[in-house]
Amino acid sequence: MAETLLEIKDLTHRFGGLTAVSNLNFDIKKGEIVGLIGPNGAGKTTVFNLVSGFYVPSEGDVLYKGERINGLKPHQIASRQIGRTFQNIRLWSDMTVLDNIKISQHYRLGYGLWDALLHNRKYKEREKELERVARELLEEFQLADLADEMPKNLPYGVQRRVEIARALSLQPDLLMLDEPAAGLSSADVVELIHYIRWIKENFDLTIWMIEHQMQVIMTLCSRIKVIDFGRELMTGTPDEVQSNPEVIKAYLGEGEI
């Protein structure tokens, strides 16, 4: 079995009196594509926010490459190379696509304020390198033509691609996608599936995604975790999940089947 990349142990999070996530356990192995699904309000995005550092878990641990990362700030977690996208696209919509990609390399700028002020050799070399890496990435994503465009002027589907490209400029080992298919047409969804497969192979990634589009989840994921009311319902292969009565009940409600 491949090594474990991300390990979630007894993760619990409470907002005041509400327990949003309770006793969640999950191991993600290197090279997997795994899914996290559940009805609306099940706590999926909360789990992502806990892992990426926006919330500090009330209990439990998150280990990435064996290192405990809960309690770290989001930018520290990002710099440990975990990339993430959002349910609603959160590009810097008024900065060029190129800048979006360049800024996302902030954790390995390699120079500081003084170097920028002095325009010294270190600054120039690093800026050159950041620009080169950014352009290469855009090239790979066939977005090179859009380098100087503002994301706000791009079609929604393209923005999604830019957002994924931006997450990859962290050079992540783990990529967390929060509903990548949200708002896409069915043709775009098919394209997205190919796209995710391609980035996984091309960038040697482990992918963890939240998704409502069953087509996406069932085609891509080798394992799926289902949660409801912050608790685990089950973890299994797409087939197991689809045939599990508990899951069907959670999604469709009791007594209607």
Add this chain to the structure above:
Amino acid sequence: MNDIPALAKRKTRLPVGTLAVLGLFILILGLTMGGVINKYIQSVLMFIGINIIFSASLNIVNGYMGEFACGHGGFMAVGAYVSSVLSVILFSPNDFTGEPLLPPGSAVILFPLVIIVGGLVAAVFGLLVAIPSFKTRDDYLAIITIAANFIIVTLINNIEAVGGSRGFMGMKKTLRAMEGVIDLPYMIIWIFVFVVLTVVVIRRVMNSTFGKGISSIRYDEISAEIMSVNTNHMKLVAFMLSSGLAGIAGGLFAHVMGFVNPASFNIFKSTEGLVMVYLGGMGSLSGSVLSAVLFTLMLEALRPLQILKWVIIPLMLILLMQFRPEGLLGNRELTDVFPALKRILGRGTGSGAGKSSGGGNAVSGAPAEEGFNG
């Protein structure tokens, strides 16, 4: 030397921008020393310079970072008082140490250092808003910045050693000591130098990927964090740079006036800064420079109206917000609006200075500061 396309281009060009700045400098210096422009016009030019530093520095926080800081005058006060006290203690007989600590003539060399120390202390006071900004944003942070302004002004008001509300003076002696060594229009020279430095510093920081981390906070702070931008660090840099440069503006202001009192740096001063930033366009450096020039001249032109100008200027602000809320330039630079400028100037440090030349050509008016003291 380097291959970044934008930077490489500039190297192959004539440094038109740099030459323009130098030309302007020699022109102003020549006109001043030749007695062509009188004291009044000189003082207007100096206030234009001080206002450029003041508004451009506020633009770092309000424009580039997208917060709403409205206590910028407080940091100007810190710089003004620190450099004034230093200047008096070091270079002239005073109440603190009796005899000057250094031979007065040494001011010729040490004067810029005194101004910079004022800026550094003001930068430290910037922590007063930088640290709360880690957890607080928008309206709430705006309130904190106002509070910081009040704290600083009230503190100074209550420090008897620097004259309390009566104010503090004696800085002219430093200038006279300098003029005793070599007779030069020092304030014109140093204001010009610090304006150029301010523009270059802000340009370099904000055009670097490092500094764009500050702008990324403006467009989406959550995104910034998730994309590995240390937003707290960026805020620290932005607030400290901003307040530090305001402190430099304050030090220069104090030495031009020869007198400072706390009331010069209250919320009115901060409001002036806001007007200039929003007039020029948030996140536009050339906008800030341009609007500082226009605003200073406008204050002078409206001087005959006396207190009524504080009806007219806010009214103009209302109209501006109604019909052109993005300001004169939006978040673009002059070089974006007039591509020809870009071709002429390249993308070097010159373009910022090219804009300040607008300030040099503009003639008429007098101290902006007197506006609300009266």
